[in-house]
Amino acid sequence: MTQMNLVQAINSALRGALQEDENVLLIGEDIGSLGGVFRVTQGLREEFGADRVLDTPLSETGILGTAIGMALHGLRPVSEIQFADFIYPGFDQLVSEAAKYRYRTAGEFHVPMVVRTPYGGGIRGGQYHSQSPEALFIHTPGLKVVCPSNPYDAKGLLLEAIRDEDPVIFFEPKRVYRAVKMDVPDTPYTLPLGEAKVVRLGEQVTCLAWGSMLYEAFAAAEEAAKKGVEVEVVDLRTLWPLDIETIVSSVKKTGRLVIVHEAPRTCGFGSELVALITERAFLHLEAPPVRVTGWDTPFPLTHEREYLPLAHRIVPALLETARY
Amino acid sequence: MQVIRDDGSLDEKLDAGLSIDDLVALYKAMVRTRIVDDRLERIQRQGRVAFHVGSLGEEAAIIGAAAALRDRDWIVPCYREVGALLWRGYPLQQYIDHMFGNVGDPVHGRQMPDHTFSRAHRYLAVSAPIGTQIPHAVGVAMAAKKRGLDECVGVFFGDGATSSNDFHAAMNFAGVYQSPVLFLCRNNGYAISLPVAQQTASRTIAEKAAGYGITASRVDGNDVLAVHYAVREGVQRAANGAGPTFIELLTYRVGGHSTSDDPRIYRNEAEVDAWREADPIARLRKHLEQRSAWNEELDTDWRTICELEVKDCVRRAEAKPAPELADMFTDVYAEQPWHLREQQGQSLGGPRAEAEED
Numbered sequence: 160m161t162q163m164n165l166v167q168a169i170n171s172a173l174r175g176a177l178q179e180d181e182n183v184l185l186i187g188e189d190i191g192s193l194g195g196v197f198r199v200t201q202g203l204r205e206e207f208g209a210d211r212v213l214d215t216p217l218s219e220t221g222i223l224g225t226a227i228g229m230a231l232h233g234l235r236p237v238s239e240i241q242f243a244d245f246i247y248p249g250f251d252q253l254v255s256e257a258a259k260y261r262y263r264t265a266g267e268f269h270v271p272m273v274v275r276t277p278y279g280g281g282i283r284g285g286q287y288h289s290q291s292p293e294a295l296f297i298h299t300p301g302l303k304v305v306c307p308s309n310p311y312d313a314k315g316l317l318l319e320a321i322r323d324e325d326p327v328i329f330f331e332p333k334r335v336y337r338a339v340k341m342d343v344p345d346t347p348y349t350l351p352l353g354e355a356k357v358v359r360l361g362e363q364v365t366c367l368a369w370g371s372m373l374y375e376a377f378a379a380a381e382e383a384a385k386k387g388v389e390v391e392v393v394d395l396r397t398l399w400p401l402d403i404e405t406i407v408s409s410v411k412k413t414g415r416l417v418i419v420h421e422a423p424r425t426c427g428f429g430s431e432l433v434a435l436i437t438e439r440a441f442l443h444l445e446a447p448p449v450r451v452t453g454w455d456t457p458f459p460l461t462h463e464r465e466y467l468p469l470a471h472r473i474v475p476a477l478l479e480t481a482r483y
Numbered sequence: 484m485q486v487i488r489d490d491g492s493l494d495e496k497l498d499a500g501l502s503i504d505d506l507v508a509l510y511k512a513m514v515r516t517r518i519v520d521d522r523l524e525r526i527q528r529q530g531r532v533a534f535h536v537g538s539l540g541e542e543a544a545i546i547g548a549a550a551a552l553r554d555r556d557w558i559v560p561c562y563r564e565v566g567a568l569l570w571r572g573y574p575l576q577q578y579i580d581h582m583f584g585n586v587g588d589p590v591h592g593r594q595m596p597d598h599t600f601s602r603a604h605r606y607l608a609v610s611a612p613i614g615t616q617i618p619h620a621v622g623v624a625m626a627a628k629k630r631g632l633d634e635c636v637g638v639f640f641g642d643g644a645t646s647s648n649d650f651h652a653a654m655n656f657a658g659v660y661q662s663p664v665l666f667l668c669r670n671n672g673y674a675i676s677l678p679v680a681q682q683t684a685s686r687t688i689a690e691k692a693a694g695y696g697i698t699a700s701r702v703d704g705n706d707v708l709a710v711h712y713a714v715r716e717g718v719q720r721a722a723n724g725a726g727p728t729f730i731e732l733l734t735y736r737v738g739g740h741s742t743s744d745d746p747r748i749y750r751n752e753a754e755v756d757a758w759r760e761a762d763p764i765a766r767l768r769k770h771l772e773q774r775s776a777w778n779e780e781l782d783t784d785w786r787t788i789c790e791l792e793v794k795d796c797v798r799r800a801e802a803k804p805a806p807e808l809a810d811m812f813t814d815v816y817a818e819q820p821w822h823l824r825e826q827q828g829q830s831l832g833g834p835r836a837e838a839e840e841d
Contacts (some may be wrong), residue, residue: 184629210629216659221618221652228622231607232557233630236622248648255612256619262814264600264608265590269817300815323816353820400820 163343165336168310169199169275172317173237175347180235183321186226187239187275196241197277197336219249223274227257230272235321243278243330244290247390257326258301273320273327278306279371279421280453280467281334284425285460291370291422291453296328297399297431303352304398306330308373310343312396315350325351326412332371335452339374355402357409362480365409367432368419369395372468376419379473388481390417398428406432407439415480419468423454446483451476484700486708488742491769499712503776509707510767511785512657513542516566517764518789519575520738523582523596526797527742532582534596538563540705540737544669545639546570547710548732552637552665552718557627559607559620559638563669567639579714579796585803586833591810613674614640614647617666621653624662624727635663635721637714642682643674645691654729658695663721665714666729667695669704671736676749692729704732705715705763735761 163171176183180357185200191214194201204212215222219240226236240246246253253274261269280289296304303325313331320327358373359380368376373394380390391409395402410416416436418429429450436448451468459466486497501509510618517605520537527535538545549558549567558567565578580587582596590598607619620638627634644650645668657664670688672679685691692699698720702713710732717728735758739746746755771777812827813819819827 164598166795182630213660216655218648218652220648220655224615224618224649224652225622225625225656228619228624229626229629230622231619232623232626234626250613251612252618253650255610259610260608261816263590263594263598263610264602264814265593266814266817267589267602268608282527303816383704392643400816400822403821 160342161345162340163310164338164340165310165313165331165406166197166199166315168343169317169331170201171343171345172314172347173200173203174206174259176237176318176321177203177211179347181198182233183235183237183241183480184211184213186215186222186227188215188222188238188241190214195239197333200239219245220252223249223252223257225274227252227260227270230270231260231268236437237273237275237321240274240276241436242288243276243292244287246276246425250295253296253302253326254299255327257323258299259342261325262301269324270326271324273317273329275329275331277336278330279332279334280463281371283460283463286457289421289458289463293330293398294422294426294428297428302325303400304330305352305396306370306398307396308332308335308370308394309339310341312350314343314390315348316352316396318347319349319352322349330370334371335374352397353400353402355396355405356394357391357405358394359392361389361413363413364390364415364417364477365393365413366390366404366417366419366473366477367395367406368392369398372419372421375468375470375473379470379477382470382474383477383481386478388478390477393404399434403435403439407436410436410440411443414443415446415483416448417451417473417476417480418448419451419473420455421467423455424450425455427452446480448475449480484561484709484713485703485706487706487766487770488670491766493708493770497581497707497709497712499715501711502775506767506771507776509546510764512546512566512772513707513764513767514785515789516542516546518568519569519684519793522793522797524738524742531801532596534742535582535734536562536597537738538566540758540762541669541671541734542566542733543707543732543767544704544710544732547707548637548639548667548714551711551714555605555634556718557605557607557620557621557623557634557636559616559636560599560609560638561616561641561644562611563611564639565597565599568599568604568606571606573599573601573604573606575792576796576799579800580803583800583803584806585800586806587800587803588806591806593811614644614649616640616661617644617649617653618656620664621657621662624657625660628663633722635665635718637665639667639669641672641674642668642672642679642688643677645688646682650737654692654695654697657727658697661726664727665717665721666727667714668729668731669733669734670731672786673736673740673750674739675744687731689729689731695808697729699729699731701731701733704734705761705766707763707767749816781807
C-alpha cells in the first residue's frame with residue numbers, strides 16, 4: 160500500500176499492465192519523454208522503452224486509427240488523448256471503426272483498446288480544456304465508458320479496462336488528479352466494470368454522480384444532512400454498461416432522485432438515467448427527478464464555478480427534492 | 484511503369500519471372516472476378532440484391548497487388564477489392580451469401596453488400612467511410628513489427644481517399660515509424676463523380692508521398708505484371724526493414740461508382756471507350772496468346788465454368804432464408820450486456836414489420 164493520488168494510481172496501473180503483458184503499449188502525444196502534459200505516464204518510457212511508450216505525431220486520428228490496427232493484430236494499445244476536448248478528430252475512428260468492428264465481423268475481429276483521456280472543468284481551462292463528452296460515447300453501441308472518481312477505483316478499473324476485450328473510453332477527472340490521496344495497493348488488481356458503488360447511505364434522496372462531481376455531490380449531501388435530509392450518494396464508476404440494479408434499488412428506497420453531471424444538460428447522460436429509472440421505478444417516485452448539470456452553453460472560463468454543478472447548486476436541489 | 488507492352492510482349496528488364504502457370508492463374512482470377520461482377524450487377528438491376536460495388540477495369544490493380552503480397556501479409560481493403568479476397572481462396576458461395584444477406588452471410592445480414600472480411604485470409608473488414616482503413620493498416624504493420632513478425636500490410640484506397648484526414652495521418656505515422664506497409668492507391672480517375680483533377684492540385688498522387696518521407700512509384704495499373712513487380716518490390720523493402728512504400732496504380736473505373744451511380748451524367752462515353760481499349764484482361768490475354776499459353780477455346784471454357792459457378796452460387800443463395808432476428812443483438816460486445824438482452828427480448832417478443840414491397 161502506498162498513498163497515491165489519481166495521477167500516481169493511474170501511472171501505477173499502467174506500469175502494472177506494461178509489466179504483466181508484453182502486448183500492452185501506450186500511445187499518445189507527449190507521453191514519452193515528457194511523461195504526458197499531466198505527467199500520468201512519467202517514467203514509463205525510461206522503464207519500458209520507446210517502442211512500448213510511443214510519442215506520436217500530433218494527430219488524434221492517427222493515434223486512434225493506428226491503435227485500432229494494433230488491437231486488430233494482437234496488441235493491447237492504451238491511447239492517451241491529451242484532453243477529451245481534442246478527441247473529435249479521432250471521433251470517426253472510435254464511432255465508425257472501433258465501436259463497430261466486432262459487430263461488422265460477427266466477432267471474427269475485435270478491438271481490445273483503451274482510450275484514456277482527462278475530462279471536465281474546474282482547472283480554468285475554458286471551452287477547449289474542460290469538456291465532458293461522455294454521452295457521445297455512451298450513445299455509441301460497442302463502446303464501454305468508464306469514469307472513476309478516486310485513485311483506488313481508477314487503478315482497478317483501468318487494469319480491468321485494459322484486459323477487457325472491447326474498446327473502453329476511460330475518462331479521468333483531471334480536476335481531482337492531484338486533489339485526492341488514498342491507500343492504493345502497489346501490485347496490480349482489478350475492479351469489475353459495470354458496478355456502481357454506494358458511497359454514502361441515506362433514506363431520503365438518491366444522488367447519482369461520477370468523476371470529479373462525486374465530491375461535490377458528497378459535500379452537498381453532508382450539507383443537506385445538517386438540514387435534516389439524508390442523501391444516498393452513488394458513484395456510477397462505469398457509465399456504460401450501467402449498473403442499473405444498484406441505482407434502481409436505491410431510488411426505490413428513497414423515492415427521490417437528483418443527478419449531477421458537468422456536461423450540458425440536453426441529451427446529457429442524466430437524461431438517459433432519468434428515463435431508465437422512471438421506466439423502472441415510476442410508482443416509487445415521490446418527486447420529479449432533477450438534473451443538476453452544466454448549462455447548455457460552451458464551457459466558459461471566468462464563470463466556470465457557476466457553470467459547473469458544484470455543491471452550491473446541488474444542495475438546494477437535494478433539499479427541494481426532499482421537500483417536494 | 485509498364486511491363487507488358489501494348490503489343491503484348493514483355494519488358495525483359497522488369498519481368499518478375501512469374502511462370503506461365505502463374506500468369507494463367509492471374510488471368511483466370513481476373514476473368515472470374517469480372518464475371519462475378521457482371522452477374523452481380525445484372526441481378527442488382529433485377530432487384531435481387533440491394534447493391535453492388537464492382538471493379539470493372541481495375542482487376543489488374545487489385546489482383547496483381549494481391550498476388551504480389553505473400554500469404555502471411557495482410558490486406559486491408561477499401562470496398563472494391565473482393566477480387567483480392569477471392570484470389571486468396573475465399574469461398575465464392577460465402578461471398579454471394581453475403582451479397583444476399585442470407586443465413587449463410589458471415590455477418591448475418593448486418594452490413595450492406597460488398598462488406599467482406601476474413602481472418603483466415605488475412606483480410607480486414609470493409610467499412611464505408613472513406614480512408615478510415617488506412618491508419619488501421621499502419622497499426623497492423625506497427626504491431627507486426629513490434630511483435631517481430633515478418634509480415635507486411637497492403638492497404639487499398641482510391642484517389643478520393645487521399646483527401647481524407649485519415650490518409651494524411653496514416654502516411655505520416657507510417658513515415659515516422661517506418662512501418663512495413665504498402666499504400667496501394669487505385670487512381671481510377673473518379674471519386675463517384677469528381678475527377679481526380681478536381682480532387683487534388685498535385686501533378687500526381689504519388690508525389691504526395693514525398694511529403695511524408697515515403698518512397699513512391701507510379702505504375703500502369705492495367706498492367707498486371709507492372710502492378711505485381713511494384714508491389715513485390717514494396718514487399719521486399721518492407722521485409723528488409725526499409726519501411727513503407729506508396730504505389731499509385733493508374734487505372735480507370737469503367738463501371739459506375741456502384742450500382743446506385745449513373746456515370747453518364749458526369750463523363751462522356753468517348754473517354755470510357757478509350758479506357759475499354761486499355762482493358763487489363765485483354766492485355767494479359769494478348770501476352771498469354773503470344774506465348775501459346777491461352778487461346779479462344781480455353782477462354783470460352785473458362786468463362787463458361789465461371790458463369791456456371793456464379794449462377795449456381797446465386798441459385799443457392801436465393802434459396803437460403805434470412806438470418807435469425809436474434810443475430811441483430813449479438814457481437815456488439817464480447818458479452819451481451821443487460822440492456823441488449825432486454826432490447827432483444829422486446830424485439831423478439833414484439834410486433835413484426837410488414838415485408839417491404841419490391
